Amino acid sequence: MQKISPFLWFDGNAEEAVNFYASVFPYATISKILRSSKAGPGPEGHVLTVSFELEGQQFTALNGGPQFKFTEAVSFTVSCNDQAEVDYYWDCLSEGGEPRQCGWVKDRFGLFWQITPVRLIELMNDPDPDVAARVATTMMSMEKFDIARIERAAKGT
Known part of the structure; x- marks a missing residue:
């Protein structure tokens, strides 16, 4: 147990x-x-x-x-290895619910989830502060995370 x-x-x-x-x-x-x-x-x-x-x-x-009622004060993070996983969990958990900023979803029962690519966390912890800053800025502009867009931000393109 x-x-x-x-x-x-x-x-x-x-x-x-x-x-x-x-x-x-x-x-x-x-x-x-x-x-x-x-x-x-x-x-x-x-x-x-x-x-x-x-x-x-x-x-x-x-x-x-x-x-x-549930609030954002408690949420569950779903760590995703690729865009297919991000898309799957985002689509499933947001159905009948409410998409939110920065990968958050309020599901149809009111519970909050963070659909988070592992790669995002890696890049947010990049030793180069410019990379981390570009990734953070890009992340803040998204609802569902787009890993390719996050990678482009990390490269500065």
Whole structure:
């Protein structure tokens, strides 16, 4: 068991959200669904929590109600090795959601994701401060990241 794992609060659609995430990420499992008993809370059989794993990261989704919403204060980064991965995760997670600046996506359940090319991070850490600055400036002008455009910025072209 993982020592620390995210516990995500949904408004009655935890199972739907988990099924969606499991369809997006190739290494996903749904391990346990906890339902209400006759004693509650809520109607008998109602989904309380769903335990699941995405790419080796354990999560729990709770049907907590409308009191709390996700914000950008907590997001999940998806590290992408190439443009095909960036495109795939961006397209999947933004469907029915909302694209944001700098690779951020608010999905249709309100959860925030950062779709980030590994190459971007490498170039932002370039020992040449001019390269890093050009890459940062280019990054700030994008919604979905375009690795080829980031590479051109790094080269100064």
